[in-house]
Every structure is written in structure tokens, then in C-alpha cells.
Amino acid sequence: MAITGDQRLLKRINRMALVRLVRSQPGLSRAELSASTGLTKSTVSLLVQELIDDGWLREDSVLVTGAIGRRPTPLRLDGRRLVLIGAELGVGYVRVVSMSLDGEILYRDDADISVGAEPEVVLKQLADMMAEHINKLVDGGREILGIGVGVSGAVQEGTGVLVVAPNLGWRNVPVKAILDASLQLRTQREFPLFVQNDGDVAALGEVEFANGAVGDPLLFVGLGVGVGSGVVVGGRLLLGTRGFAGEVGHIQLQRNGPKCTCGRMGCAEAYFGLQAMADIRRCSISELRQKAAAEDPQTLEVLAQAGRHLGVLLHNLWTTLDPALIVLGGPSCRLGKAFLQPARDMFEELAQEARLEIPPVNEARFGELSVAVGAAALALHELLLPI
Amino acid sequence: MAITGDQRLLKRINRMALVRLVRSQPGLSRAELSASTGLTKSTVSLLVQELIDDGWLREDSVLVTGAIGRRPTPLRLDGRRLVLIGAELGVGYVRVVSMSLDGEILYRDDADISVGAEPEVVLKQLADMMAEHINKLVDGGREILGIGVGVSGAVQEGTGVLVVAPNLGWRNVPVKAILDASLQLRTQREFPLFVQNDGDVAALGEVEFANGAVGDPLLFVGLGVGVGSGVVVGGRLLLGTRGFAGEVGHIQLQRNGPKCTCGRMGCAEAYFGLQAMADIRRCSISELRQKAAAEDPQTLEVLAQAGRHLGVLLHNLWTTLDPALIVLGGPSCRLGKAFLQPARDMFEELAQEARLEIPPVNEARFGELSVAVGAAALALHELLLPI
Numbered sequence: 001m002a003i004t005g006d007q008r009l010l011k012r013i014n015r016m017a018l019v020r021l022v023r024s025q026p027g028l029s030r031a032e033l034s035a036s037t038g039l040t041k042s043t044v045s046l047l048v049q050e051l052i053d054d055g056w057l058r059e060d061s062v063l064v065t066g067a068i069g070r071r072p073t074p075l076r077l078d079g080r081r082l083v084l085i086g087a088e089l090g091v092g093y094v095r096v097v098s099m100s101l102d103g104e105i106l107y108r109d110d111a112d113i114s115v116g117a118e119p120e121v122v123l124k125q126l127a128d129m130m131a132e133h134i135n136k137l138v139d140g141g142r143e144i145l146g147i148g149v150g151v152s153g154a155v156q157e158g159t160g161v162l163v164v165a166p167n168l169g170w171r172n173v174p175v176k177a178i179l180d181a182s183l184q185l186r187t188q189r190e191f192p193l194f195v196q197n198d199g200d201v202a203a204l205g206e207v208e209f210a211n212g213a214v215g216d217p218l219l220f221v222g223l224g225v226g227v228g229s230g231v232v233v234g235g236r237l238l239l240g241t242r243g244f245a246g247e248v249g250h251i252q253l254q255r256n257g258p259k260c261t262c263g264r265m266g267c268a269e270a271y272f273g274l275q276a277m278a279d280i281r282r283c284s285i286s287e288l289r290q291k292a293a294a295e296d297p298q299t300l301e302v303l304a305q306a307g308r309h310l311g312v313l314l315h316n317l318w319t320t321l322d323p324a325l326i327v328l329g330g331p332s333c334r335l336g337k338a339f340l341q342p343a344r345d346m347f348e349e350l351a352q353e354a355r356l357e358i359p360p361v362n363e364a365r366f367g368e369l370s371v372a373v374g375a376a377a378l379a380l381h382e383l384l385l386p387i
Numbered sequence: 388m389a390i391t392g393d394q395r396l397l398k399r400i401n402r403m404a405l406v407r408l409v410r411s412q413p414g415l416s417r418a419e420l421s422a423s424t425g426l427t428k429s430t431v432s433l434l435v436q437e438l439i440d441d442g443w444l445r446e447d448s449v450l451v452t453g454a455i456g457r458r459p460t461p462l463r464l465d466g467r468r469l470v471l472i473g474a475e476l477g478v479g480y481v482r483v484v485s486m487s488l489d490g491e492i493l494y495r496d497d498a499d500i501s502v503g504a505e506p507e508v509v510l511k512q513l514a515d516m517m518a519e520h521i522n523k524l525v526d527g528g529r530e531i532l533g534i535g536v537g538v539s540g541a542v543q544e545g546t547g548v549l550v551v552a553p554n555l556g557w558r559n560v561p562v563k564a565i566l567d568a569s570l571q572l573r574t575q576r577e578f579p580l581f582v583q584n585d586g587d588v589a590a591l592g593e594v595e596f597a598n599g600a601v602g603d604p605l606l607f608v609g610l611g612v613g614v615g616s617g618v619v620v621g622g623r624l625l626l627g628t629r630g631f632a633g634e635v636g637h638i639q640l641q642r643n644g645p646k647c648t649c650g651r652m653g654c655a656e657a658y659f660g661l662q663a664m665a666d667i668r669r670c671s672i673s674e675l676r677q678k679a680a681a682e683d684p685q686t687l688e689v690l691a692q693a694g695r696h697l698g699v700l701l702h703n704l705w706t707t708l709d710p711a712l713i714v715l716g717g718p719s720c721r722l723g724k725a726f727l728q729p730a731r732d733m734f735e736e737l738a739q740e741a742r743l744e745i746p747p748v749n750e751a752r753f754g755e756l757s758v759a760v761g762a763a764a765l766a767l768h769e770l771l772l773p774i
Contacts, residue, residue: 010397217627229707238620240604240709241746250741251703254641263740316638320616320707322627353650354637359628 014039015047016384019056022075024213027060029072048075055081055143056101077102082145083137086376087126088198089151089175091115091167091225094122096129097372098137101145101380103209107133108369119173127182134187146192146379147183150201150371151175152226154243160195163243166262167226194382198222198371199246200237203230204381205374206327206365215324215359219317221248222370223310223332225285227269230374231321249273253312268313272306272339274332280306292335303338310339311346318347318358329364329371401426402434403771406443409462411600414447416459435462442468442530443488464489469532470524473763474513475585476538476562478502478554478612481509483516484759485524488532488767490596494520495756506560514569521574533579533766534570537588537758538562539613541630547582550630553649554613581769585609585758586633587624590617591768592761593714593752602711602746606704608635609757610697610719612672614656618708635704636660640696655700659693659726661719667693679722690725697726698733705734705745716751716758 017037022028028036034044051057058078062071079100088095092115098106109129113122126149134144153165160176176195184190196204203220217233227249231238238245249269250262257266258276270276278288281302291299314326332339344361351358366373404424409415415423421431438444445465449458466487475482479502485493496516500509513536521531540552547563563582571577590607604620614636618625625632636656637649644653645663657663665675668689678686701713719726731748738745753760 215628217625217632233620233625234623236621238604238625238708241602241711242709245604245707245709247706247709250706252640252699252737255699263742264737265740312639312642316703317707319634319637320632320704321625322629322632322634324628350639350651353652355650 015051018047018051019384022057023077026076027074029074031072079104081143083142084145084376084379085130085133085147086372087130087149088371088375089126089149091152094126094129095372096133097369097376098133099373099376107136116169119170123175123178124182127179127186130183131186144191146383148201148375148378149175149179149195150198150375151195152198155196156243157239192379192383194378196378197243199228200230201374201378202329202370203232204237205370205377207232208377208380209373217321217323218325218327219321219323220327220329223328223330225274227273248313248317251313251316253309268309271309277302277306292338300338303335304342307339307342308346310343314343314347315350323359325359326361327364328361331368333363402438405434405438406771409444410464413463414461416461418459466491468530470529471532471763471766472517472520472534473759474517474536475758475762476513476536478539481513481516482759483520484756484763485520486760486763494523503556506557510562510565511569514566514573517570518573531578533770535588535762535765536562536566536582537585537762538582539585542583543630544626579766579770581765583765584630586615587617588761588765589716589757590619591624592757592764594619595764595767596760604708604710605712605714606708606710607714607716610715610717612661614660635700638700638703640699655696658696664689664693679725687725690722691729694726694729695733697730701730701734702737710746712746713748714751715748718755720750
């Protein structure tokens, strides 16, 4: 009997649902999958076998107990064959990571780029790094499932065009098209490749590589020279109509506040962007880090003041989005408690004034690799979307 | 042959997809529906006939042209039989509207309630008004599809419990359970009944009763004694983890700003909530309206200042959510240009400083009925959700 479009779609939905279930509850058996999906045991067995053959799932060893009867076989994500590549196009650097399906980092590379470099030069370098990863992975018997790229700017959904990246000074760069072509030239192959904003992919990284269930909505706030965010709600990214959602570094925290690089005044980024904090302390970013590590009193006061402004931003975003979990990431997190504790305190204080409880505020699971890992998560996310 | 669960689900998805398509493009023919859904013509014919029999769709008269051959029959929503009831539980009043499927208001009623009245007393009055509507509608040969209720507070999804409504002074009131029981007592029948936050339902009203497609994400900002919002993104409400999303009246606009009723300082509501504006002008809300109508210079200055703060809030929400369309509603809109124009100007000014273009900012389609009509839209929305 011919398979109809509806049946193909249902099969795809069911396959991806099984992968997601096994991922959030590692160790589920075929019988448990049948019970929680409503699919018959024979359908589950068929689909699970396909997923094992395709490299998505593996059977775990059965725990030997004293109990009588055959034990059900626990299923897990298979981290051995399928891999994801994630890249970060940062301000002053590019970074590539290769990751297994179950969130293990296999290889990583960084390279500095000169600020103000031409898009094509930077993307050529990124393609070289990616091609090197691809060759190593394929030589090792791995199969590349997909590639993701996180960029510090607004990206048009679908086309992968970087519309505007103020901190890179780029406008209307077809990042996906250029990388597709460069990789095809280098490897004679095509890969599913996805491009998205850095805050957005970092949010996905927290969700897709969580060991188990994770709060929804999840709000990721990226703290660096730029301040941005990503929101995952109902398992999907909140992108806005032009891909500009989450540009929270330009929320106005104070009328007639300090001038921001964007032209507006009193933006969050003008209070606690990494460059803004260095400017307030009248030093470079690396000096700021050193002074903070040396607990220079003036620097600690600058960071505390900046942190309190971050606390107000967190409060405002919480009020707007009601996230179940907030995750802080990006290079400014390395400034540590001197910056982050006053932020937590201010957030807590504002909530207490209204007798409300704040959600958990965690630091990013993958630290400074949040965006690169998140980019790999983007590829996984897109491939796991049923429709 | 027995129909499986999958087939039932697909049928439901397809039926609702056809209703949504005809709604967004009135006049579509069966052949056009087949082309845009990928369903066979016979499946479309079968489903359309069911939808006509059930009162969802009707055939429009065929336009007679000089062309040869049979003209395809245009389909439209059928406004004649199925009706929705929407109710608003406001601060100081309750309101009920009955609406046809295609967005026509059939009946409306308002009643004042004393502020501080017991929840059960208020809900009894609301149930009486609803029952009256139901009787009139049924006597007129109408069929009630569902009932929605919009309340000025945070509602727990699924249970319909009003968790907290600061401006009503209510906490943990099972609004849905009480109304379900009261209506059953009065009519000996059960109805699908849904309860949600007022800003959320008003946002749905703009989407569900739009004549054609509407911007997504859509941001509705409700301006009254309280300031709240609703966001529809990807056709769904953004509710947050506890149903508190969109409480944007408590975004902090200024450190150490005026005290808000919530206990915090510098909240948006403390700058341009309706009561706050009256307090700033040292008069009552109705006096504020009169003074504004009489163009009292001091009042105009208060409204202009408040409006500029609203402009900052709109800017901050735009930056966070990147909506395709912003809609302003609620009683403060009746203060007119003296309040709204400075808001638009400030929003525009902030965007221009960053050389960005703002989205359209409209006034609510149903004016002061936005929440009641939105509540009816909530019922329609829930009934049209495929899964």
C-alpha cells in the first residue's frame, strides 16, 4: 500500500517524539514509550529499530537484578555516530565545536579575527575551521547531522541573512549562502546549515542539551560587549517579526541615562555592556578583568553599580515574560560575584517589594562555549522539529 | 472501517484548518481550499459539507459573470447560527457580549459592581447576565458554541483559577468552577467555558475577529487603572510559567520613581495608570476625563508627561518582543490624543535615534468592549485549536 503524505508526516512526528522522550527521560523502554505515546508496541518497536539503525538511539545494557522474567531494555541517545557542528561568529573571534548527539564536546577551535574585517574574509576562515572539523569527524567514522551558526546580530528566519550586526559593523550579509558555498567547495558535499542570533542559539543550547526536562519559558541573557537574550517558549524560539526579538540590551533603564553605541540614551548596554563597564572604569576590557580579579575597590564599585542595573533588567524581563528559568551567560559572567551578586540582590529586592518569588537564575551550562554549543543545538533543534 | 485516533485527530486538524482559511480569506472555493491544503477535492467537499451542516460555514451567492462554465461557490463564515458569549470582570463593573462567529455584536450588557464586593456576589451577578443572554439566544434559534471570561489578574491555565487580581483584591478564586456551577444551575446545561487574563483575551480579540490576516507577533497593551498586555505569537498566547507574562505595568521605568500600588517604585503603572494620572492631577478619574475634554492646560501637561512614559514602555516592549503590530486599548484611550500622541512621538523618537522603524500602533478594534469581545474570541480560539 502506498504511503500517503499524512502518513509520512505522522511517522516523522512520531519518530522525533520518541527521540525527544528518550532524551528527556533516558532509560525508557519500548513498553514505556508505547504507554506514554499511545502508539502500539509494534509501531514503537519498528520506529525504535529505525532510530537505532540511523544512529539516534542505542540500547543500554540491562541491569541484572534478582527479579524473575526478562527485563525491558533501557534506551538512550546514541552519542557514538551522529555529530553536530556549532560555530560562533563573535566580536573579535570565531569558534567551532563538534558535539555528539548527547551533548559531549568532541573538538573545539578558536581563532581571533581583527575587528572590522570583511565578512567574506571572516566567513572564509570560519569555513576553513569547519571543513577541518568535518574531515576529522568523517575520518573517525562519524556522520554529520547538521551545522549551526550563532551570530551577534539579527538574522532573517529561513534565508539565514544577517540583517544587521552593530558590534561587527555588518549589514545584509547572506551568511548561510556564503557558508553553504564555501563548505561545498571544500568538502564536495552539502550539509543542513542553520544561522541564528547568538542569544537565541545559546537559549536553545540550554534546552536541547539539558539532561532531562528544563523550565519553559526559558530566558537566556547573554552578557558581553553587547547584551542580548533568547527565549524558548513551548519548545520554540521567540524571534519576533524581523528576528529582532530579545534585543534587550536596548531596553531603556533610565531617562537621559548614558549614551549608548546605538544612538539612544540610558540603554541597558550603556550601563553594563562589557565595553561600557570598562569605559566607566576608564580602562580596557582586559584591564577591567585584571582589576576585578585583584579586587580593586573602585572596580568593585563599578561592577556593583552595573550589576544592580542588570538586576533591574532581569526584573523587567521577568515581569514581561514570566520565565520558569533564567540563565546568564557570556564573557561578563567571568567577572564573577562582584558583578552577578548585586544583580541577583536587586532582582530579589524588587520582587520582595511586591511579595513575589523570583524564578531560579542559573549560570550557563557551557560557560564561554554557550553560543558555539548553542549553534550545534540549533541544528539539532531544527532537525527535531516535526513540522 | 473503524476510524483510528490518528484519523480523528487529522480530521479535526483539517476541519479547523479549513475554518481558519475561509476566515482569513473569505470567498475561497472548495477547489481553492483543496489547492492550498493539499487535501483531495472529495475530502474538502465532505468536510465543507459537515462544516455547513454544523453552522460554521455558509455558501455565498455566486457572482454572475458573462464567463462560460459553472462558477465556483465562494465560502464564508456563517454568522447566523453559532454564537459566542464573552464576559469582562472589570474593576468596578461586569460586562457581557454575545457575538456571532463572524464578529458581529448581537447583545451587550453592563452593570456596576461595588469595588471590594465578594467574589461569589460578583460572579452570581455575572452568571445572571450570562443566563439572560443564553435564554435570548436560544429562543432566537441560536446555538452557543462557547463562553469566555476576561479578568484583570493572573489566571492559572487549564483550571481557570484566578490566582491574584490586585485591583480587585481577589486571590485564588476558582472563577471557572463557580461560573460552570452557576450556569448549570440556571440553564440545566453545560457549556465550554474558558477564563483568561484581560490583556491576553483582548489580544486574541484583535486576532480572532480580524477581517483577514493580522500581524504576528501581535502585542496588545491595555491602559486603565491597571496596565497590562497580551501577546499572540505563532497564533498562540504567550502566558509564562504561572500565567503572569505581560504584567508590563510593573516594568520599572525609572530608579526611585513614584511608589506603585504593588509596593515597588518607578513602575510603568505609577506613571500612567489611570488612577495614578488622576492622583498626579489631584482629582478623581471622572474629573480627569472632564478636565482633559475641557483642555485644561495643567491636565494636558500631566497627560503629555504620562504619555511620554508610555512611549518608553512601548519602546522597551518592542525591543524585547519585536511585534509586527501594537494595539492600544482600555479606558485610558478615551483620553485621546493628549495622552496617546506624546506616547507615539516618544516611541518614534527613540527608534529614530537608533535609525530603526517602528511597527504600526493601532487603537483597539472594539474600543471599550475589547476585553468582553476578546473573551468571546478566547472561546473561539480554544475551540479552533487543533490540539
